[in-house]
Amino acid sequence: MRIKSACLALIVTPVIAMAAHADQWADIQAKQTLSCGVYSDVPPFSSPNPQTRVLEGMDVDLCTTLAKHLGVKVELKPLSGEARVPEVKMGRVDVVIANLAYTKTRAQQIQFSDPYYVAKEMLVVKKPLADQPRSYFEGKRISATKGSTSEQSIRMAKATPVTFQDTGSAYLAVQQNKVLGVVTNAMSAAKLVAQAGAGGVELGIVKEPMALEPVSVGMRLEEPALLAKVNDALMAMETAGEIDQIWAKWIGPNTEYKMVREEKVQKLSALKFEPLE
Structure with a gap:
């Protein structure tokens, strides 16, 4: 039993x-x-x-x-x-x-x-650099928001991340030539380029994404x-x-x-x- x-x-x-x-x-x-x-x-x-x-x-x-x-x-x-x-x-x-x-x-x-x-992490740079391939930026200093997936994507692309508390500060580093570019999502990147253009600053977006995010x-x-x-x-x-x-x-x-x-x-x-x- x-x-x-x-x-x-x-x-x-x-x-x-x-x-x-x-x-x-x-x-x-x-x-x-x-x-x-x-x-x-x-x-x-x-x-x-x-x-x-x-x-x-x-x-x-x-x-x-x-x-x-x-x-x-x-x-x-x-x-x-x-x-x-x-x-x-x-x-x-x-x-x-x-x-x-x-x-x-x-x-x-x-x-x-x-x-x-599929969202994309995109690299925003000064206009003359926009036609460069992503490989050009390997080892270069690129800014992003601290702790973001943008920061991760910079490391993934074998570049050197320089981080800030917000996207505005990360973009300012580009203007001050402290970094070659700033990484953010495609939507923010397009808006950043448009806003900079309205202020007389010519920016461009590197064609190849830094990372894909489904x-x-x-x-x-x-x-x-x-x-x-x-x-x-x-x-x-x-x-x-x-x-x-x-x-x-x-x-x-x-x-x-x-x-x-x-x-x-x-x-x-x-x-x-x-x-x-």
Whole structure:
């Protein structure tokens, strides 16, 4: 009898353990709502409308459209940048759509959908240097914001990072000839070049990116059903042209950011890139 009881316990215990692990997609279906973490105030991704105080932006529209394709309502949950990974890791939000780029460290804590665009770390230099290949800057001093992925990308490109507390200070170092260039994301780089040009300073952007950062929907680890549903929904949004429309509205060529969407939704495994830490 004791042997039978022990065997029964061995059989039952894994079943109980499996039952205890909730299926997040089943939970979303049951409540008929997708809780989506977005930035609390980072335009143009998600920020309060000045008049209505209702959140709006590119990531807000992506959340709303994703929920539509999943057949549920959306509940927006504003987050700080630092809270994006912890909140989804702990299950306080179902997904996070907040310009979240794939890195090695983040991938150990949460899982990522297929990327819906690829952000780029770009090198901004004085105009005469803009046509140089990235290899030209190996061993050269390049500025960036301290602790940023931009700083990581400089090391990855075998250049020497000189860091500052903010992008403005990093750019000032270029003006003062303390560094050859400043690295920032493509959106900020384009804006920096435009602002400098308005002030009579000619800058350019080195064509080859310093690093690629796939931007995806973040979800809790070990939720295969939800991951599959989100990936299917993203591909449907791509096919319907909805992601292109959202992009064009908030950061496209006719906006102040003048961003061109070059990559479409694709499998993360198919993207050739060296992930940042």
